[in-house]
Amino acid sequence: MDPSASTVELRGVSRWYGNVVAVNDVSMTLGPGVTGLLGPNGAGKTTLLHMMAGFLPPSRGELTVAGQPAWRNPELYRMLGLVVDREAVPGFLTAWQFVLASAQLHELPEPEQATERALRQMELQDAWHRRLGTYSKGMRQRARVAAALVHQPTVLLLDEPFNGMDPRQRLHMMDLLHRTADAGAIVLFSSHILEEVEQVSGTVQVMVAGRLAASGDYRSIRRLMTHRPHVFAIRSTDDRRLAVALLAEPAVAGVDIGQSGLTVRAGDYGTFARALPRIAQRERVRVRQVTPSDESLESVFAYLVAP
Amino acid sequence: MNTTIASITARALLGRRRFLLLLPLPLLLVGLTALAHGLHPDPSKWGEPVVAGLGFAVVLPMIALVLGTGVLGAEIDDGTIVHVLATPVSRRDIVLAKLAVAAGITTAVGAVAMFVTGAIVESVRFGLGLAVACAVASIAYSALFLALSLVTRRPVLLGLLYVLIWEGLLGNLLTGSRALSIQQYAVTIAANITPGSVLHARLSLPVALVMSAAFAVGGTLLAIDRLRSFRLTGETS
Numbered sequence: 001m002d003p004s005a006s007t008v009e010l011r012g013v014s015r016w017y018g019n020v021v022a023v024n025d026v027s028m029t030l031g032p033g034v035t036g037l038l039g040p041n042g043a044g045k046t047t048l049l050h051m052m053a054g055f056l057p058p059s060r061g062e063l064t065v066a067g068q069p070a071w072r073n074p075e076l077y078r079m080l081g082l083v084v085d086r087e088a089v090p091g092f093l094t095a096w097q098f099v100l101a102s103a104q105l106h107e108l109p110e111p112e113q114a115t116e117r118a119l120r121q122m123e124l125q126d127a128w129h130r131r132l133g134t135y136s137k138g139m140r141q142r143a144r145v146a147a148a149l150v151h152q153p154t155v156l157l158l159d160e161p162f163n164g165m166d167p168r169q170r171l172h173m174m175d176l177l178h179r180t181a182d183a184g185a186i187v188l189f190s191s192h193i194l195e196e197v198e199q200v201s202g203t204v205q206v207m208v209a210g211r212l213a214a215s216g217d218y219r220s221i222r223r224l225m226t227h228r229p230h231v232f233a234i235r236s237t238d239d240r241r242l243a244v245a246l247l248a249e250p251a252v253a254g255v256d257i258g259q260s261g262l263t264v265r266a267g268d269y270g271t272f273a274r275a276l277p278r279i280a281q282r283e284r285v286r287v288r289q290v291t292p293s294d295e296s297l298e299s300v301f302a303y304l305v306a307p
Numbered sequence: 308m309n310t311t312i313a314s315i316t317a318r319a320l321l322g323r324r325r326f327l328l329l330l331p332l333p334l335l336l337v338g339l340t341a342l343a344h345g346l347h348p349d350p351s352k353w354g355e356p357v358v359a360g361l362g363f364a365v366v367l368p369m370i371a372l373v374l375g376t377g378v379l380g381a382e383i384d385d386g387t388i389v390h391v392l393a394t395p396v397s398r399r400d401i402v403l404a405k406l407a408v409a410a411g412i413t414t415a416v417g418a419v420a421m422f423v424t425g426a427i428v429e430s431v432r433f434g435l436g437l438a439v440a441c442a443v444a445s446i447a448y449s450a451l452f453l454a455l456s457l458v459t460r461r462p463v464l465l466g467l468l469y470v471l472i473w474e475g476l477l478g479n480l481l482t483g484s485r486a487l488s489i490q491q492y493a494v495t496i497a498a499n500i501t502p503g504s505v506l507h508a509r510l511s512l513p514v515a516l517v518m519s520a521a522f523a524v525g526g527t528l529l530a531i532d533r534l535r536s537f538r539l540t541g542e543t544s
Contacts, residue, residue: 053393055539072535074395082393084539088386090315092322098390104311105394147390 006066007031008052008155008186013061015047022047024210025061030188034181036197036218037190039207045190046085048207049159052188053082065155078106081153083144085160085190091133095124095143098132102147118146121176137164145173149180156180158189162196174200229253230269234276235261235289242285249275261289309396312404316378320412329373329412332366333420340424350428354505358437362424363493367417367441368448368470374413375452376462378405379530383456389539398534406446406453406527413445429504436500444493447519450526451489457533485509492519 008030015023023044039045050056051063054070054077063070070076089098099118103111119128122142127135132143141164148156158177162170177200181187191197197204197218204221206214214221236242239262243255246264251271256263266272280287320326339361343353379402382388391401418438425434451469455462470490477484478491485491495515498508508515 050539053539055389055392055537057536057538074392074397077393077395080393082389084386084389086386086389089390090319090387092318093315101311101315102390102394105309105391105396107395144390148393 006154006184006186008066008188009062009064010048010052011062013048013051013058013063015044015051015056015059021210023051023058026207026210026212027061028205028212028215030186032181032184032186033203034177034187034189034201036201036204037188037207038192038194038197038204039190039213040192042209043192043207044210045192045207046159049082049084049157049188049190053080053084053157078151079153080155080157081148081151083141083148083156083158083161085163087137087140087144087164089132089135089140089144091131094129094131095119095135095139095146096128098143099128099147099150103150106151108151114150114152118150119143121149122146123172138166138169141165142169142173145176153185155186156188158187160191161189162191162193170196229265229267230272231293232264232266232272233261233289233291233293234264234287236280237286237288238283241283242280242287245279245283245285246276249279251275263293308407309400309404312391312396312401313408316405316408317412319381320374320377320408329370329416332369333416336362336366336420337423337427340427344427350505354428355507358421358424358428358497359490359494359506362421362437363440363444363490363497364470364475366420367413367444367493368466368474368490370417371409371413371445371448372452372463372466372470374409375449376456376466378409378456379453379534380456380462383537388537392534392537398537399531402453402527402530402534406449406530409449409453410446413449414442417441417445429501433501433504436497436504439500440493440497443496443516443519444489447489447492447522447526450523450530452526454526454529454533457530457537482509486514486518489519489522491515492522 010026010028013023013026014021026048037045037048047056051058052065052070054073057071065076066079068076093101096115096119100111100115103114108114119125122145124139124142124146127139132140135143141161145158145161161173165173177187177189189200202218203216204214204218205212206221234242239257243257243262246252246255249272251266251268252264253267254265264272276287276290336357340357343357344350347353379388382391418441421437421441422434425437452462452466455465459465473484474488474490478488491510492515494506495508495510495512498504498506499512
């Protein structure tokens with residue numbers, strides 16, 4: 001069997017819009033199983049998924065799905081299912097009509113049976129005769145996933161699939177992704193939430209600013225993220241005295257004194273959070289403000305690509 | 308033709324009483340014709356302005372514009388087009404199904420109004436001539452406006468400019484511009500079907516027929532090509 005038959009392969013793929021580089025020289029190979037595409041907003045995840053799904057040509061590089069180019073190749077959709085991040089559905093159709101139309105457009109031999117199976121998989125059997133316009137956000141999302149799954153694709157691409165789902169629906173969706181992958185499919189889903197990826201996927205591709213920042217086993221990447229230094233901005237009644245005391249603390253890696261207060265780099269978030277009030281009390285310094293200044297996801301990811 | 312796409316498209320266009328929005332202009336045309344006929348039974352004074360100046364110049368292209376830009380443009384705007392495009396249906400079949408719906412409804416609405424108008428103005432034969440011309444023009448307009456919805460983000464504006472400025476204004480000032488006017492093709496075809504009617508052809512029949520076909524085929528091919536290269540845009544994260 002051709003080894004490329006069950007892979008999504010990117011070699012030096014870039015995509016730019018004018019002067020803006022959305023995806024920069026990304027190479028990766030995806031095989032059967034669940035892979036999380038992780039990254040902050042604006043990292044290039046959606047652009048990458050759109051290219052894999054044949055809805056954008058790479059500006060440079062080569063992208064193949066099961067050995068075929070994705071761009072301008074509608075036949076690819078016989079094996080590929082796509083759930084985009086836009087929630088739009090034709091609200092005048094019922095879920096049954098919507099998924100049935102998808103089954104018919106895929107020219108399935110028994111579209112009604114395929115429709116019923118897909119809707120039951122997404123637990124929509126009690127509401128499938130209701131118009132999609134009356135659905136909640138999470139139900140619409142499940143109907144869109146049902147339409148993408150109706151032809152049992154071997155490559156399933158999902159852009160932020162957990163958006164709008166309640167915790168029970170999330171668990172169900174996670175289970176579904178695992179079952180789809182266990183049946184031999186390549187499942188790639190994007191997310192900007194670490195915990196989502198942690199629960200679903202063992203393998204991750206981390207995108208930061210258009211580049212592939214990390215790739216591989218989730219646990220080792222997560223360890224890197226957890227052990228990065230945390231930065232806090234602190235204002236107190238006596239910044240200099242507090243800085244001297246903090247430098248003696250093992251959890252503190254460095255302190256900068258500026259006009260607006262202290263910038264403290266701590267190796268361990270929890271240890272520092274417990275130590276700060278104790279030190280302030282001992283030194284009789286009143287802490288007026290403590291702000292974690294690098295807690296955005298962007299800074300977490302940026303740490304991964306820091307020189 | 309892909310009946311799944313055609314039926315969903317027709318429901319999107321006509322469902323939930325949206326079809327009522329298509330009726331005011333044809334009713335206005337028929338109403339004005341009946342009023343003019345009641346006031347002056349001789350149509351030589353008012354027949355051409357009503358049939359060509361209102362029917363072919365405004366009513367038909369406006370209906371075609373709404374439907375032609377709506378069959379694909381609305382789905383592109385709200386993003387639901389991806390549900391159709393992420394299937395192995397050939398882009399040619401998608402365009403042909405959309406075109407069939409747009410041209411079919413435009414013809415049904417426009418041709419009935421024009422037939423009644425023609426029957427009031429002159430005769431049933433004249434009405435039939437107008438209906439045939441209307442059907443030909445509907446296909447050409449629909450293909451043009453469908454292609455516009457894939458070429459530009461402002462298909463309605465460009466369509467209006469074509470109908471009002473190119474056909475309406477320049478068509479009366481510059482003789483050469485009539486060769487690229489679907490309105491003139493329709494008038495020419497109708498005038499040739501019923502010679503001696505109130506309509507006067509400004510082009511030869513072969514030119515009108517060939518150019519109508521060129522608009523229909525050219526617009527369709529352009530739409531197919533653009534849909535093959537359709538790119539998902541919007542938020543990129």
